[in-house]
Amino acid sequence: MLKIAVMISGGGTDLQSIIDACQAGKINGTIELVISNRQKAYGLQRAQKAGIETAVVKKNDTLIVSMLKERNIDLVVLAGYLAILTDELIDAYPNQIINIHPSLIPSFCGAGMYGMHVHEAVLNRGVKVSGATVHFVSSEIDGGPIIKQVACDISDLDKPEDIQARVLEIEHRILPEVVGLYCDGRIKVENGRAKVI
Numbered sequence: 001m002l003k004i005a006v007m008i009s010g011g012g013t014d015l016q017s018i019i020d021a022c023q024a025g026k027i028n029g030t031i032e033l034v035i036s037n038r039q040k041a042y043g044l045q046r047a048q049k050a051g052i053e054t055a056v057v058k059k060n061d062t063l064i065v066s067m068l069k070e071r072n073i074d075l076v077v078l079a080g081y082l083a084i085l086t087d088e089l090i091d092a093y094p095n096q097i098i099n100i101h102p103s104l105i106p107s108f109c110g111a112g113m114y115g116m117h118v119h120e121a122v123l124n125r126g127v128k129v130s131g132a133t134v135h136f137v138s139s140e141i142d143g144g145p146i147i148k149q150v151a152c153d154i155s156d157l158d159k160p161e162d163i164q165a166r167v168l169e170i171e172h173r174i175l176p177e178v179v180g181l182y183c184d185g186r187i188k189v190e191n192g193r194a195k196v197i
């Protein structure tokens with residue numbers, strides 16, 4: 001069983017999808033720690049309800065690395081974590097940090113593209129499909145190897161919150177799926193590209 005840490009900043013529905021999958025025996029791993037950079041993140045309550053250790057750490061990747069190493073964490077999941085990771089944390093966990101992003105990378109991603117900002121940009125551009133991406137985290141924001149993407153038709157939607165809701169349904173499926181694949185050793189990175197084996 002791999003040891004997992006999840007980093008959040010908000011409501012934690014993506015975190016909840018992993019908690020639920022672990023409790024259902026769908027992931028060969030256990031969530032050992034949930035870290036938030038925001039004290040009031042509701043996701044902290046979700047973790048505490050599930051009996052998972054929580055911590056609030058703001059702008060201190062040195063401390064985060066020490067907490068992860070102390071707990072022998074194997075996989076770090078960014079589940080709505082809205083801060084940019086420093087190279088200190090990324091280098092400590094090469095291809096061991098994954099992120100969920102609410103668009104089809106490389107579209108609508110990078111600095112400033114998070115949460116509802118993504119769906120507002122998608123609506124304003126008038127694209128007819130959106131979706132979600134799970135990728136490894138690198139120094140380039142949202143530029144790491146893509147592990148899985150699923151698209152959805154949004155041509156019938158005209159509100160960003162409705163696009164968000166449809167994309168979240170995808171997120172809540174593919175994030176636990178990818179975490180499970182990682183825990184089973186079925187994700188490899190070759191020549192900068194991730195593949196499921």
Ligand SMILES: Nc1nc2c(c(=O)[nH]1)N[C@@H](CN(C=O)c1ccc(C(=O)N[C@@H](CCC(=O)O)C(=O)O)cc1)CN2
Nearest residue numbers: 082083084085101110111112113114138139140141142
């Ligand atoms: N080094 C990396 N750090 C992070 C990555 C990454 O790929 N490499 N992924 C992001 C997640 N993310 C999108 O998926 C993302 C998060 C936050 C931002 C952003 O611009 N944040 C603002 C502050 C937002 C706030 O605190 O309200 C900022 O830093 O100015 C962009 C993309 C996680 N980190």
Ligand SMILES: NCC(=O)N[C@@H]1O[C@H](COP(=O)([O-])[O-])[C@@H](O)[C@H]1O
Nearest residue numbers: 010011012013014080101102114115
């Ligand atoms: N760029 C990162 C980003 O925008 N992440 C997004 O934050 C939301 C967190 O929701 P949650 O708090 O309900 O899990 C999710 O939609 C996730 O894709």
